[in-house]
Amino acid sequence: MTEPNQNKQILNIDELRHIAELSRVAFTEEELALLSSQLNDILNSIGELAEADTSNVEATRHISDVSNIYREDVPAESLSREQVLDNAPLSQEGYVRVRGVFDEEN
Amino acid sequence: MKKTDELYEMTMSEASLMLAKKEISSVELTSSVIARIEQVESKVKGFLYINKEDAIQSAENADKRIRAGDFTPMTGIPGVIKDNMCITGVPTTCASKILENFVPPYTATAVQKLLDSGAVLIGKANMDEFAMGSSTENSAFHVTHNPWNLQKVPGGSSGGSAAIVSAGEGLFALGSDTGGSIRQPAAFCGVVGMKPTYGLVSRYGLIAFASSLDQIGPVGKSVMDSAMILNVVSGYDPMDSTSLRSLENNATDYTATIDQGVSGMKIGVIKEMFGDWVDAPVNDAVTKAVSQFEDMGATVDWDVSLPSTKYAMSAYYILAPSEASSNLARYDGVKYGYSWDGEGSMWEGMENTRGIGFGSEVKRRIFLGTYALSAGYYDAYYKKAQEVRTLIKTEFEEAFKKFDILVTPTTPSLPFELGSKTSDPLEMYRSDMCTIPANIAGIPAISLQCGFSEGLPIGLHLIGGALSEEKLLRAAYSFEQATEWHNRVPQI
Numbered sequence: 001m002t003e004p005n006q007n008k009q010i011l012n013i014d015e016l017r018h019i020a021e022l023s024r025v026a027f028t029e030e031e032l033a034l035l036s037s038q039l040n041d042i043l044n045s046i047g048e049l050a051e052a053d054t055s056n057v058e059a060t061r062h063i064s065d066v067s068n069i070y071r072e073d074v075p076a077e078s079l080s081r082e083q084v085l086d087n088a089p090l091s092q093e094g095y096v097r098v099r100g101v102f103d104e105e106n
Numbered sequence: 107m108k109k110t111d112e113l114y115e116m117t118m119s120e121a122s123l124m125l126a127k128k129e130i131s132s133v134e135l136t137s138s139v140i141a142r143i144e145q146v147e148s149k150v151k152g153f154l155y156i157n158k159e160d161a162i163q164s165a166e167n168a169d170k171r172i173r174a175g176d177f178t179p180m181t182g183i184p185g186v187i188k189d190n191m192c193i194t195g196v197p198t199t200c201a202s203k204i205l206e207n208f209v210p211p212y213t214a215t216a217v218q219k220l221l222d223s224g225a226v227l228i229g230k231a232n233m234d235e236f237a238m239g240s241s242t243e244n245s246a247f248h249v250t251h252n253p254w255n256l257q258k259v260p261g262g263s264s265g266g267s268a269a270i271v272s273a274g275e276g277l278f279a280l281g282s283d284t285g286g287s288i289r290q291p292a293a294f295c296g297v298v299g300m301k302p303t304y305g306l307v308s309r310y311g312l313i314a315f316a317s318s319l320d321q322i323g324p325v326g327k328s329v330m331d332s333a334m335i336l337n338v339v340s341g342y343d344p345m346d347s348t349s350l351r352s353l354e355n356n357a358t359d360y361t362a363t364i365d366q367g368v369s370g371m372k373i374g375v376i377k378e379m380f381g382d383w384v385d386a387p388v389n390d391a392v393t394k395a396v397s398q399f400e401d402m403g404a405t406v407d408w409d410v411s412l413p414s415t416k417y418a419m420s421a422y423y424i425l426a427p428s429e430a431s432s433n434l435a436r437y438d439g440v441k442y443g444y445s446w447d448g449e450g451s452m453w454e455g456m457e458n459t460r461g462i463g464f465g466s467e468v469k470r471r472i473f474l475g476t477y478a479l480s481a482g483y484y485d486a487y488y489k490k491a492q493e494v495r496t497l498i499k500t501e502f503e504e505a506f507k508k509f510d511i512l513v514t515p516t517t518p519s520l521p522f523e524l525g526s527k528t529s530d531p532l533e534m535y536r537s538d539m540c541t542i543p544a545n546i547a548g549i550p551a552i553s554l555q556c557g558f559s560e561g562l563p564i565g566l567h568l569i570g571g572a573l574s575e576e577k578l579l580r581a582a583y584s585f586e587q588a589t590e591w592h593n594r595v596p597q598i
Contacts, residue, residue, distance in 0.1 A: 004538070011477065023431065023476045024438075027460025035466075039474060046420045046487075052494050059492035060499055062318055063349070064305045064547030069347035077518055083211040084523050089445030098440050099452040 010043040013035065113138035115595065118331040119458045120261040121277060122179045125172055132172070135277075136165035136226050138341075139184045143228070143275045146598045152250050152260070152270040156229035166228040170222050177332055181224030185278035185330075188267050189230040190237055191217050192311040192321070200313050201245040202235045204437050204444045204463030213592045214311025215346070216280060216322045216339040223338045228276055232266030235465045236434065237287055237315045239263050240537045243528050244467045250523070252294060255564050258521040260289030264434040266323045266369035273598060278335055279325040284316050285422050286516075286541025288323045289553035293516035293565020296555050296594065298326045298582070301541075302336060303568035303573050304492030304548035305350035308343030316429035317348075319422075319545045328592055329554060333360035336575065350573075354444045359553055363576055364583045369403035371510045371581060379514035379540050391557030391564040392515045395585065399513075400585055410512065412505060414497040418543040421498070423490035423535060424547075425480050431475030431585075437463065472533060495546050506571035511581050514540040516553040516565030540567055550575050552582050555591035561592070 011019070016036050027062045054067075081094055090097035113121070115134045124130045135327030140158050142229045145562035161184060178529035187193065189202045190429060192210035213221070214268025220226070242265025249263045252258040253273040260269040268291035271279050279303045281288040283301035302324045307322040314320065342354040375396055380389060439445035439459030448460035464472070468506035475543050478487035505512060517537055527534040544551040549572050556566035568586065570578035586592050 015477075019473050019477050020481065021467075021481065023472050024435075024456045024460055024470060025455040025464065026454075027469075031469075032468075035470060035473060037533050038470060039477075040533065042470075043424060043477075045532055046423055049417055049420045049424075049490050049494055052414065052417050052490075052497060053488065054493035054497065057209060057493045057496050059489055060495040061492060061493075063499070064348055064350065065350060066305075071183075071344065080209050086211070087442035088210060088510070089439060089442075090446075096441060099450070099455045101452050 007040055007044045009040055011039055110363070116140040116277070117136055117327045118180070118183050118277045118334060119318065119328065121183060122334070125182045126171065126177070130225060132168040133162060134164040134232055135182065135466070136161050136184045136228070139274070139276060146273050147275060148210070149256055149598055150251050150269050150273045150275065151248050152232055152273065152275060153229045154199060154201065154266065155231050157196070158228070159295070161226055162595045164388055167478055168224045168226055171404045178223040178338070180220065180278055180338055180476040182226060183277050184226040184228050185220070186229050186231045186267060186270050186276040187217055187227060188233055188264050188279065188281045190233060190282055191280060191314040193217055193227070196230065198230065198313070199247070200236050201233045201247060201466070202463065202465065203246045204459070206351070206444060208443050211558035212311060215308035215343045217311065219338050219346050220280070224249045231264070231270055231279055234311070234467070235467050236430070237284055238430070238471055240286070240521075240534050241527065242266060242291070242443040243524065244266055244465055246465050250526060252521050253598050254296060255521070257583060258525060258562065259524055260579060261517075261521065261541040263287040264440050265291045265466060266290050268297055268299065271295070271297045271325050274595070276326065278331055280322060280335070280339070281325045281547065282312055282320055282322050284319045284426060288325060288539040289516050289541050289551060289567060290450045290458065292325055292540060292553045293563065294521040296563030296596070297554065298554045299331055299549060300324050300332050300552040301335065301544060302340065302575060305348050306353065306421050306480050306573070306575070308341070308346040308349050310345035311342055314433040316426040317433060318429060319426060319529060327424045329579060329586045330361060330364060332552070333364055333579045336360050343485040358576065363397070364579050366580055367403065368399060368581050368584045371404040371502035372407070372508065373399050373404045373511045373513060374407045374505060374509040374537045375513050376415065377409055378416050381476040384515055384518045385520060387520065387557070387559030388518065389513045389532045391559070392513070394564055396513055396590060398579070398585060402588060407509070410505060410509065412501040414501050415495065415543045417494050418498055418546050419535060419539055420564050421491040422542045424475070424487045425495065427471040427475035431472045431479065434472055435466070438475065439463070442460060442550065462568040465509070467531065498543055502543070502549060502571070510570070510574070511579055514567045514569070516540060520562045520564065544569050548572065550578055552578055554582050554586055556585070556589070557591060558594070
């Protein structure tokens with residue numbers, strides 16, 4: 001692990017705000033300011049990967065060589081509706097209830 | 107057999123023999139552990155959930171099985187489960203506010219196998235929220251203290267599991283290890299912790315953090331105990347698509363060859379994992395441990411180079427947060443878990459649920475992962491990290507053509523002060539420098555005690571090739587039997 005000589009800003013506050021929105025995580029401006037400095041430290045450190053010569057190296061997407069794991073499409077016992085709804089914050093008439101997806105009048 | 111005053115002080119293997127001979131009952135053993143919990147838990151704070159009544163009930167059932175002659179080596183043995191593994195009807199929080207009230211309707215395969223073996227579950231162990239951390243200080247509920255020095259961290263993320271076993275509040279624990287989360291706390295708490303080969307233990311029912319790296323494994327008082335736990339929890343499971351099919355109808359008894367010694371074994375010391383960034387007492391203890399292997403008849407190469415392992419931490423902090431940002435998208439406040447109940451749209455509901463429900467380290471990693479996977483950055487970060495993963499994996503494969511075991515310290519430092527690294531995430535991440543490469547390569551590794559400094563334990567880290575658990579456990583057992591470190595217990 002090499003210490004970054006000088007921490008350059010890789011991610012500015014506006015980009016971080018965009019990332020937070022993509023992540024669907026509410027934030028305060030104070031949180032964002034602290035995260036910005038911490039994430040820039042981390043990204044500067046991670047930047048050392050650029051040194052590693054990976055020309056002609058295949059990416060490892062998964063460590064085990066299993067692929068396309070299928071099973072027979074046969075019905076089997078599953079959780080009851082009650083068991084599933086026990087954990088749902090809101091339910092109504094046997095369904096999970098969600099907030100309106102469209103505008104209020106819908 | 108070691109003479110002990112109290113039943114809770116026994117190793118699992120010692121207790122197992124006494125249970126089988128009916129010299130003790132599981133109710134006596136479990137009661138002793140519960141009394142120990144009542145004595146020290148207010149100082150250690152390793153648990154998130156304890157159910158004494160259910161534990162005694164399970165112990166009674168175990169005693170019935172033993173009387174009927176229908177038992178396994180783990181029947182009647184009390185232990186704990188890290189709180190990221192689901193158990194039907196038992197609160198499973200992942201040490202997060204977002205799952206504070208979650209009660210799973212199903213049980214993780216590894217836990218079910220322990221229950222089927224007759225093990226007695228006493229409770230759920232504290233951890234860093236969503237297993238993200240190296241000190242258990244990221245738990246949304248409380249910090250856990252190191253039994254050797256209550257001012258020090260127990261390590262993490264399986265800090266509760268390791269502290270509980272070290273303190274005698276359980277004879278064994280299950281942990282999970284994504285970048286060192288079993289081995290680093292095992293080293294800090296002076297117990298044995300093992301991360302098996304990726305795919306050896308089913309991840310079904312383990313709350314996902316980084317699915318290509320996560321692996322469940324044992325925390326034990328001894329190497330033999332760890333082998334006994336692995337015997338129960340390993341094996342093919344159709345419910346986990348990454349479970350290794352080659353294990354089907356092919357059970358290994360990891361205790362069978364454990365005492366066959368290391369004579370003729372070839373051991374390599376990874377030079378990149380030593381240096382001035384490793385504390386001197388850790389460096390000295392691990393170096394002495396390697397000499398011990400020479401004395402026991404192994405051949406040692408002190409200068410093995412795996413140059414890409416120095417990039418493992420950086421690759422990890424792209425791969426793990428990327429996978430986490432995707433895995434944690436499921437916490438939306440709709441199906442289960444915490445849900446913000448203010449007035450607002452669907453998006454505001456999700457954003458506030460996640461903003462309030464997740465702690466700061468979890469948010470940091472979600473943001474980091476979302477950034478690494480976002481348009482325009484994918485090749486520079488995620489793809490590059492996957493390529494470096496190939497380099498690391500290949501270097502290990504080449505090394506294991508020449509060596510049976512590779513050695514590093516488990517952690518570069520002794521257990522650190524509570525609060526000393528919480529404001530500097532990068533510094534916290536560095537405590538997993540030596541353990542991360544095994545997760546990146548999907549190979550097994552074990553940490554066991556190899557010395558003390560300032561009254562704090564030091565961990566020896568042994569890494570093996572894929573599915574070489576028998577050899578790894580044999581090497582660890584040989585070292586343990588030849589040394590006295592494992593006989594020390596903390597005074598709490």
